[in-house]
Amino acid sequence: MKENRLRILLLSDCTSFHTERFLAELRRQGCRVLPASLEYGQVRHIHLKRRLGIRPLYYLLSVSEIRRIIDRFRPDVINPHFASGYGFAAALAARGRSVPVVLNLWGSDVLIAPQRSPLHKLRARLALRKADLVVGDSQYLVTAAERLAPLARSEVIPWGIELRFLSLHKSGYSFQKPLRIIVPRRHEKVYNNVFVLRSLAPLVEQGKVRVTFPAFGSLSQAFRRLAEGLLASGVQFYEAMSREQFLQLMAEHDVYLSASGSDSSPASLIEAMALGLIPVAADIPGVREWLNHESGRLFRQNDESDLRECIIQLLHADDTLSTLRLRNLERVRREAIFEDNVATQIRLMKELL
Numbered sequence: 001m002k003e004n005r006l007r008i009l010l011l012s013d014c015t016s017f018h019t020e021r022f023l024a025e026l027r028r029q030g031c032r033v034l035p036a037s038l039e040y041g042q043v044r045h046i047h048l049k050r051r052l053g054i055r056p057l058y059y060l061l062s063v064s065e066i067r068r069i070i071d072r073f074r075p076d077v078i079n080p081h082f083a084s085g086y087g088f089a090a091a092l093a094a095r096g097r098s099v100p101v102v103l104n105l106w107g108s109d110v111l112i113a114p115q116r117s118p119l120h121k122l123r124a125r126l127a128l129r130k131a132d133l134v135v136g137d138s139q140y141l142v143t144a145a146e147r148l149a150p151l152a153r154s155e156v157i158p159w160g161i162e163l164r165f166l167s168l169h170k171s172g173y174s175f176q177k178p179l180r181i182i183v184p185r186r187h188e189k190v191y192n193n194v195f196v197l198r199s200l201a202p203l204v205e206q207g208k209v210r211v212t213f214p215a216f217g218s219l220s221q222a223f224r225r226l227a228e229g230l231l232a233s234g235v236q237f238y239e240a241m242s243r244e245q246f247l248q249l250m251a252e253h254d255v256y257l258s259a260s261g262s263d264s265s266p267a268s269l270i271e272a273m274a275l276g277l278i279p280v281a282a283d284i285p286g287v288r289e290w291l292n293h294e295s296g297r298l299f300r301q302n303d304e305s306d307l308r309e310c311i312i313q314l315l316h317a318d319d320t321l322s323t324l325r326l327r328n329l330e331r332v333r334r335e336a337i338f339e340d341n342v343a344t345q346i347r348l349m350k351e352l353l
Contacts (some may be wrong), residue, residue, distance in 0.1 A: 005032040006350060009073055009099075011066070011090055012081035014041025018106070018159070018267075019081065021243070025342045034073050038062060040111035044325070056119065059089040077102055077349045080127070083109040086121050087127030094130070100352040102345070103131035107264040107286070110145045112190070125149040132352050135345060138265040140286045157344055159267040160336035161274045165244075168251040169329055170276035173320035175254050177309070178234060179209045182253040182277070184246075184268045185260060187217030190283070192259040194219075197227055197235070199304040200311065205325070210234040212253065219252055251275045255314065258282065261301065265290050270336045273328035278321060280310055295328050 008026060012019040014037035023043060026033045036044035038058050046069060051061040066089055070078070078094055081104040082088035090101050110128075114121035128134060128149035137158045145151060181200070182205040185191035193213060205207045213223070215237035227235045238249060244280070250256070256272030256279045263286040270290060279296030281287045291298060299307040312342050 005030055006077065006346060007031075007073065007075045008033045009066075009070060009075040009078045010035040010081075011078065011086035012037060012043050012104075013039050013086075014043055015039045016041070017243070018307055019043070021338075022081075022342065023106075025339060026346070029339075029343060029346060031346060034069070034075070036066065036069055049290070059085050059123070060092070062089050063092045066090070067097075070094070070097055071098060071142055073200070076353055079104065079349070082106050083127040084113040084124040084319050087131065088123035091130035100132040100349070101130060102133045102135065102349055102352070103127060105134065105136040105141050105145060107137075107141060108190075108262065110141065110148060111262050111264070111286070121148070133348060134204075136264065136346075137267075138286055138289050140289060141264040154347060155344075157341050158265055158270060158336045159208060160341050161247075161267075161271050161332060162338045163340075164332070165271075166274055166277055166329070168247055170251065170325070173276065173322050173325060175314070175317075175320065178207055179254040179255060179315055180212070180253040181209055181257050181311070182212045182272075183257045183259075184214060184250065185258055185266075186214050187219040187223045189219065190261050191225060191262055194226060195302060195304065196257060196259050196307070197223070197230070199307040201230060203308065203311060203315075204230050204234045207234065207350045209311060210236070212236050212238060212249075215239050247271060247275065250277065250312070253273055253277055255280055255311070259289075259301075259307070260284070260287075270332060274332040274336070276325045276329065278314060278324070279328075280307075280314075281307075290331075293331040295324060295331070 001242045008031050012031050018041050036048055037045050038048045048062045048065055050058050078090050078099050078101045080090035089105045094101050114124045125148050128145055132152055133156045134151050135157050139156050142154045183196055187193055256277040258281045269279055279291055281291055282301040283298040296311050
């Protein structure tokens with residue numbers, strides 16, 4: 001290091017809350033971080049130029065600008081997030097410069113993006129091969145990356161939840177009537193919220209459950225139109241809010257529900273476990289590292305009757321599942337405290353110097 005503080009060039013989508021949260025914690029722990037992004041976000045950053053107005057070329061055409069930033073800022077570490085985008089740009093920009101690259105996977109960059117086109121796959125493979133360290137939030141995600149390209153080194157580090165929010169863990173475990181379910185994944189095709197609505201509509205109409213969805217996402221307007229007939233019965237929406245407000249809202253619910261068709265270890269699932277909710281999710285590989293019959297409930301993907309039956313079992317349960325909830329809380333304490341996991345990443349970055 002050229003000074004006492006680790007200097008990090010962070011390349012990431014600055015509209016993402018994951019970026020904002022990660023950046024703030026790196027700085028809180030004493031790192032000097034310079035964020036650069038092709039997207040406009042709430043945090044101050046160097047805005048990389050979108051050259052030629054051709055989206056597939058943005059990352060390639062940003063390489064020369066990133067090189068100039070490297071030469072001027074002289075980082076100890078380059079930290080791109082998302083393999084087939086910023087990871088690809090970082091792999092090219094770091095050539096000829098003795099700066100290690102620590103690549104953070106976000107899930108879709110190795111699970112979905114490489115299937116979109118040969119170009120996406122090529123970019124992801126180059127990023128993975130050139131990274132000195134690849135960080136994923138689950139072994140499933142790291143293994144998917146290894147299938148694309150050999151990795152110099154990899155680590156599994158969940159995103160996790162901030163220690164202070166464990167105070168929001170439920171003081172009482174009894175289920176509310178109607179049962180309160182939160183579906184905190186935004187309205188995008190991959191998250192399958194329409195499936196959830198159709199599956200639970202009979203229980204909503206019967207007044208047995210109340211379901212809370214986000215009010216945002218590219219498919220939000222179409223979703224709201226589908227839900228119009230159920231709004232008075234027990235479907236409600238929440239607007240974008242601060243992290244503390246969101247976690248307080250989540251803690252008011254009994255059940256966390258995700259029907260996502262693709263996932264690594266979802267941050268929202270770990271948050272729900274920390275807060276004492278009963279996690280319910282579609283049975284897909286990326287979820288199983290955190291969710292099984294001892295930590296929550298899994299249902300067959302895209303099976304409406306199986307999801308409905310899963311919720312009905314909770315409605316009729318005499319047990320408040322206190323042992324399950326406390327076991328989830330203890331696992332989060334051990335493995336998924338955000339501050340601890342960022343500290344681990346900082347330590348790994350320093351080991352590369």
